[in-house]
Amino acid sequence: MKFSYEIAIAGIGATEFSKDSGRTPMQLAVECCAAACEDAGLPPSEVNGMVVFSAENNPEIEVARNLGISELTHFSMVHHGGGAACGVIALAAQAIYSGAADYVLCYRAFNERSWHRFGSGVQDRPAGAEAEVVSFSWSTPFGLVSPASWVAMFATRYMHEFGATSEDFGRVSVVDRQHAANNPAAYFYERPITLEDHQASRMIVDPLRLLDCCQETDGGQALLITSAQRARDLKQKPAVLAAAAQGASEDQHMMRSYYRDSIVGIPEMGLCARQLWQMSQLGPDDIDVGIIYDHFTPLVLPQLEEFGFCDRGEAKDFIADGNLTLNGSLPFNTHGGQLGEAYLHGMNGIAEGVRQIRGTSVNQVDSAANILVTAGTAVPTSALILSQDNH
Secondary structure (H helix, E strand, O other): OOOOOOEEEEEEEEOOOEOOOOOOHHHHHHHHHHHHHHHHOOOHHHOOEEEEEOOOOOOHHHHHHHHOOOOOOEEEEEOOHHHHHHHHHHHHHHHHHHOOOOOEEEEEEEEOOOOOOOOOOOOOOOOOOOHHHHHHHHOHHHOOOOHHHHHHHHHHHHHHHHOOOHHHHHHHHHHHHHHHOOOOOOOOOOOOOOHHHHHHOOEEEOOEEHHHEOOOOEEEEEEEEEEHHHHOOOOOOOEEEEEEEEEOOOOOOOOOOOOOOOOOOOHHHHHHHHHHHHHHOOOHHHOOEEEOOOOEHHHHHHHHHHOOOOOOOOHHHHHHOOOOOOOOOOOEOOOOHHHHOOOOOOHHHHHHHHHHHHOOOOOOOOOOOEEEEEOOOOOOEEEEEEEOOOO
């Protein structure tokens, strides 16, 4: 992609992360977008582009009106829930590089706990002839009605083929919560857990326990994207976009790609990995921090394998050796991840990548130069690399 190293994230803004925000999702969206502009030192009226998730219920025209933005020259959206997280940044980068917009806001804001239980499932969804609805008929009659149940199928097969255990998944949760415990913005601030706590948590869908599953959050997170050249004139240190990619692979389904020859990998994330390494001219050894999408712990392991941090089936050993801790070879989810900080479809993870580049993370990694961020897994997905501005 020609925009590599030419685009930057110049502002980040968030609301508090809670279980009952006490205000509408529109208020959350406007609040986090205004905060991102303030962080960058840019009046919201200068923004002329917005890219959002198709799942976002706060339309860009309404957010623009509330922010005092008079004109939008680019507006677009990306489908597939959390898989869109890095995709919205990629689309914003393309718009900026092409000249379609100068400053683009990307945001995600919702009350997924107090207004709607986001993980409650599809059992009440009415039947219909549209393709997306029809696709559920292949799994819903068999009791696969929630995201946890969909992921449990992949986890069970991964355990069978590679000898992974519930404790291997639990180590991901433990690291997340250790890092969240140091983060005042995290919902689980000062509340670390042990592996024993993980193993004692109740079963949700075998083999997933409660502490394998991300939380439901009320909140909002926004990011302001512009050219690296413009970003240098703004308030904050730029986090340069070394690469960004999207991926959907053969026989792709929405969290239910059960019909491939193998279901122990995430080929769509592997496709993203190949693109990122090619675009950025970096490799696994160059990554200083991994912000890995962790809506369910079992899907963290194959992501590490797809990006080449370890060989196929060896992620359990890579994690057990302490590589995800702050002193490890790949410090992981230094904000606490979606299990520890907040679940906002991965947007808060991108913000943490920016903080690592700026040197302002509560769990700062020394000399962090290249940050990998991944988006939702088991769906068409995306990923990016943020780097220092070496201009």
